[in-house]
Amino acid sequence: MAFEYEKWLRPGKLPHIWCPGCGHGIVMKGLIRALDTLQLKKEETAIVSGIGCASRLPGYMDCCTLHTAHGRAAAFATGVKMARPEMNVILCGGDGDGTAIGGNHFIHACRRNIDMTYIIMNNMIYGMTGGQFSPCTPTGAKASTTPYGNPDPGFDIAKLAIGAGASFVARGTAFHANQIDKLIVEAIQHKGFSVVEILDDCPTTYGRRNKYKSVIEMMNRLKDIAVPVKAAEKMDPEQLKGKVLTGVLYKEDKPEYCEQYKAVIERAQGAAR
Amino acid sequence: MEKKLPTIEVIEKYCKGCHICVEFCPTKVLEMQGFVVGVKNLEACIKCMQCELRCPDFAIKVTA
Ligand SMILES: Cc1ncc(C[n+]2csc(CCOP(=O)(O)OP(=O)(O)O)c2C)c(N)n1
Ligand code: SF4
Ligand code: SF4
Ligand code: SF4
Ligand SMILES: [Mg+2]
Numbered sequence: 001m002a003f004e005y006e007k008w009l010r011p012g013k014l015p016h017i018w019c020p021g022c023g024h025g026i027v028m029k030g031l032i033r034a035l036d037t038l039q040l041k042k043e044e045t046a047i048v049s050g051i052g053c054a055s056r057l058p059g060y061m062d063c064c065t066l067h068t069a070h071g072r073a074a075a076f077a078t079g080v081k082m083a084r085p086e087m088n089v090i091l092c093g094g095d096g097d098g099t100a101i102g103g104n105h106f107i108h109a110c111r112r113n114i115d116m117t118y119i120i121m122n123n124m125i126y127g128m129t130g131g132q133f134s135p136c137t138p139t140g141a142k143a144s145t146t147p148y149g150n151p152d153p154g155f156d157i158a159k160l161a162i163g164a165g166a167s168f169v170a171r172g173t174a175f176h177a178n179q180i181d182k183l184i185v186e187a188i189q190h191k192g193f194s195v196v197e198i199l200d201d202c203p204t205t206y207g208r209r210n211k212y213k214s215v216i217e218m219m220n221r222l223k224d225i226a227v228p229v230k231a232a233e234k235m236d237p238e239q240l241k242g243k244v245l246t247g248v249l250y251k252e253d254k255p256e257y258c259e260q261y262k263a264v265i266e267r268a269q270g271a272a273r
Numbered sequence: 274m275e276k277k278l279p280t281i282e283v284i285e286k287y288c289k290g291c292h293i294c295v296e297f298c299p300t301k302v303l304e305m306q307g308f309v310v311g312v313k314n315l316e317a318c319i320k321c322m323q324c325e326l327r328c329p330d331f332a333i334k335v336t337a
Contacts, residue, residue: 025329
């Protein structure tokens with residue numbers, strides 16, 4: 001049966017603004033399938049974003065949504081979650097939003113292990129503003145601000161999240177579309193801060209400058225570089241050169257922030273009495 | 274018994290002609306017809322749903 005995406009979309013909003021072949025639409029569809037699998041209630045689901053092409057996502061979604069300031073999704077989302085811990089809070093945005101201007105909010109949300117899910121769409125560039133390099137642009141790649149090749153090494157978002165304390169970290173790609181919803185389902189079910197990085201593509205500002213002749217070449221790149229974690233166990237470092245691991249990369253049970261904070265309130269109230 | 278063919282619906286006003294569905298259909302069911310996608314060979318469809326899953330634009334629906 002064709003899946004009914006419409007039930008989670010605000011009426012009259014399609015076609016969306018994303019360029020032909022932009023992976024963000026594929027990610028949004030994965031998110032919708034995940035929400036449907038979990039049968040979440042719209043009034044108990046909040047999707048919070050920063051600024052960027054990826055951050056336009058909540059504008060299409062028919063549930064509680066917040067489109068906030070650049071890099072600040074985690075701060076606003078933390079406010080929502082602290083005030084209404086029963087809400088399912090989902091953050092989304094791009095690599096620029098989350099790891100450049102929002103890098104600080106990102107690492108501290110990880111550190112606190114607050115029970116929210118963060119979907120980060122990594123197209124390795126600032127798409128919306130015309131293709132400036134981001135902290136995820138690979139070394140040597142061209143951006144409008146690195147016309148002779150980027151001298152910086154890129155962040156590994158998953159490693160950054162694990163290092164900062166996130167208790168669930170997964171990675172998928174826009175090419176492997178049928179895995180996206182499964183990763184998001186697991187991330188939402190996990191209690192704690194869950195990061196789902198989806199590698200996608202910006203044909204308009206990244207592909208064009210970096211000799212990808214078409215969206216198809218960019219999709220083929222995602223197809224070629226992805227190695228499922230299980231498969232990687234049987235591969236040697238030479239075979240894994242230039243590849244990225246996909247699937248659930250890290251999972252740990254540890255104290256969650258809202259519960260820790262509630263305990264503080266109870267202690268403080270006890271002390272006052 | 275004759276096999277039941279799926280229905281493939283292309284919502285032309287959403288399709289942006291990115292080619293993703295055409296290129297990655299394992300049995301080459303789809304083709305570009307001008308700027309949008311059309312069905313070339315419905316009999317070959319194996320109902321894998323990959324075109325629907327990968328379309329960034331909510332523009333193609335397969336009903337098995
Ligand atoms: C405070 C502030 N600084 C800069 C900008 C300009 N700006 C808008 S979107 C963006 C980058 C978006 O990149 P990313 O998050 O990777 O999203 P993409 O467009 O690639 O999906 C920037 C720098 C802004 N809107 N606000
Ligand atoms: S500029 Fe890039 S990221 Fe933005 S909608 Fe177009 S393809 Fe997507
Ligand atoms: S369902 Fe599979 S076989 Fe059928 S048109 Fe789509 S991609 Fe091709
Ligand atoms: S994937 Fe979607 S938008 Fe792209 S050509 Fe096919 S139907 Fe059109
Ligand atoms: Mg980006």
